[in-house]
Amino acid sequence: xxxxxxxxxxxxxxxxxxxxxxxxxxxxxxxxxxxxxxxxxxxxxxxxxxxxxxxxxxxxxxxxxxxxxxxxxxxxxxxxxxxxxxxxxxxxxxxxxxxxxxxxxxxxxxxxx
Amino acid sequence: xxxxxxxxxxxxxxxxxxxxxxxxxxxxxxxxxxxxxxxxxxxxxxxxxxxxxxxxxxxxxxxxxxxxxxxxxxxxxxxxxxxxxxxxxxxxxxxxxxxxxxxxxxxxx
Numbered sequence: 001x002x003x004x005x006x007x008x009x010x011x012x013x014x015x016x017x018x019x020x021x022x023x024x025x026x027x028x029x030x031x032x033x034x035x036x037x038x039x040x041x042x043x044x045x046x047x048x049x050x051x052x053x054x055x056x057x058x059x060x061x062x063x064x065x066x067x068x069x070x071x072x073x074x075x076x077x078x079x080x081x082x083x084x085x086x087x088x089x090x091x092x093x094x095x096x097x098x099x100x101x102x103x104x105x106x107x108x109x110x111x112x113x
Numbered sequence: 114x115x116x117x118x119x120x121x122x123x124x125x126x127x128x129x130x131x132x133x134x135x136x137x138x139x140x141x142x143x144x145x146x147x148x149x150x151x152x153x154x155x156x157x158x159x160x161x162x163x164x165x166x167x168x169x170x171x172x173x174x175x176x177x178x179x180x181x182x183x184x185x186x187x188x189x190x191x192x193x194x195x196x197x198x199x200x201x202x203x204x205x206x207x208x209x210x211x212x213x214x215x216x217x218x219x220x221x222x
Contacts, residue, residue, distance in 0.1 A: 033209060037154075042117075042199055042212035056209050088154045092210070102146065102210065106155035 003027060004093050006105035013081050013112050021076040021110070023091035026103045031055070031096040032074040034066060037088040037107075049074050050096050078110075086112045116140050119200050119213035126220050132187040134216045136200030139181065143203050146210060147174050147185045150197040159185070159198075190220045 003026040013019050025032050031050045035043035045058035049068035063079040072093070078085055088109050092102040117138045126132055136145070147159040160167050160174040162183065167174050171190075176183040187194055197217050201210040 035210075035212075040214075042201075042214040043156075043210075045209055045211065048209055090154075090156060092156075101158050101161050103158065104148075104156035106153065109154065 004091065004103045004105040006089075006091055006108050008108060009106065010109045011111070013110065015081055015083060015112055017081050018077065018079045019081060019110060021078075021089050021091075021108045023074045023076070023093075023105055025072040025074065025091075025093035029093040029095055029103070030072055031094050032068055032072065033092045033094070033102070034074070034076050035090045035092065036060070037090060038084075039087070043090055046076065055096070081112045083112050086110060115213070116211050117200055117202055117213040119198075119216050121216060122214070123217045124219070126190050126218070128191060128220055128222050130190050130220075132190050132194075132218065132220075134185045134198050134200075134218070136183045136185070136213055137181060138183075138200075138202050138211075140202065140204050140211075143205065145176055145183050146201045146203065147183070148199045148201060150199060150215065152196075156199070187218075192220045192222050195219050 005024045007022045033048040034046040037043040047057040048055045052068045065077045068074045088107045090107045092104045094102045120135045144163045149157045162176040171188045173186040197215040199215045200213040
């Protein structure tokens with residue numbers, strides 16, 4: 001067990017709805033990164049949060065947004081859901097700047113119908 | 114062309130066989146990670162390398178920085194090793210990982 005927990009584990013939403021996914025980071029880590037993994041593919045970087053600020057973003061539209069809280073836990077919000085948003089969403093916590101090992105949560109499986 | 118490429122995409126082995134999974138990358142990196150993903154989806158970190166070789170149990174990971182290539186070896190493979198093995202690189206020391214597409218390993222008894 002890594003100490004990184006994500007909730008919920010599974011979720012079904014309707015196209016056009018909004019969703020919030022949550023991630024608690026490993027104790028002592030100050031950075032949370034979010035990834036989207038479509039079926040049969042490797043994870044793709046969405047964005048990273050460091051000390052409550054966005055610290056880098058991948059090629060995802062603005063309807064993907066996030067937050068990091070003072071306790072370093074994080075949320076991923078997706079507005080106006082599309083069918084292609086169906087994927088496994090993974091968060092990873094780490095210490096920024098140290099090429100430290102990243103600890104992953106179990107992921108949230110989002111299905112958009 | 115992907116920045117991180119793995120081969121093979123799929124690998125089937127018999128229990129006890131020696132297994133090698135390869136990873137090539139095209140960018141400068143601060144570290145390379147080997148990860149394991151089981152069908153439930155969760156990812157477990159196996160190794161983080163910036164040079165040389167690391168060993169943990171039956172798993173060995175090597176990296177050649179000059180050739181931009183890494184290999185993951187599994188000795189005496191076992192059915193419980195069946196999983197997706199993913200190579201990921203960290204370009205910036207910022208823990209922002211770029212992933213390969215993974216290698217699906219199946220070890221038959």
